[in-house]
Amino acid sequence: MILSRSTGLRDGSRNALADNDVAAFHRFTEQTEVLHGQLHEAFFNSLFTGSRLNKDEYDHLPRFSYRRSPLPVSILAWEDTGIQISLFSIILPLLRHTHS
Numbered sequence: 845m846i847l848s849r850s851t852g853l854r855d856g857s858r859n860a861l862a863d864n865d866v867a868a869f870h871r872f873t874e875q876t877e878v879l880h881g882q883l884h885e886a887f888f889n890s891l892f893t894g895s896r897l898n899k900d901e902y903d904h905l906p907r908f909s910y911r912r913s914p915l916p917v918s919i920l921a922w923e924d925t926g927i928q929i930s931l932f933s934i935i936l937p938l939l940r941h942t943h944s
Contacts, residue, residue, distance in 0.1 A: 863912050875910060882906035 859865040886905055890897055897905075 860913075868913065871913065872910060876908065879906055879908045 860867070883906060886897075886901070889895065
């Protein structure tokens with residue numbers, strides 16, 4: 845059970861490094877909600893007044909660009925290493941005790 849937990853923690857750190865974890869999902873969702881609000885503001889008047897966007901307005905429509913977490917990768921890598929060292933310092937004495 846401890847080893848499977850270790851694997852899960854390591855996978856979680858790797859998902860964070862790839863910006864593919866739950867926190868990344870929430871960042872993505874928040875960023876798309878902001879874009880939706882900006883698009884609503886840009887199109888609201890033209891939808892209800894029947895006016896059309898001119899080329900300049902069209903060129904300045906908001907565009908989506910995902911922003912990754914500002915958390916440095918080195919901190920996550922250190923966390924992963926720290927977890928492994930902690931788990932091995934717990935597991936090794938237990939294994940030694942069961943085999944003696």
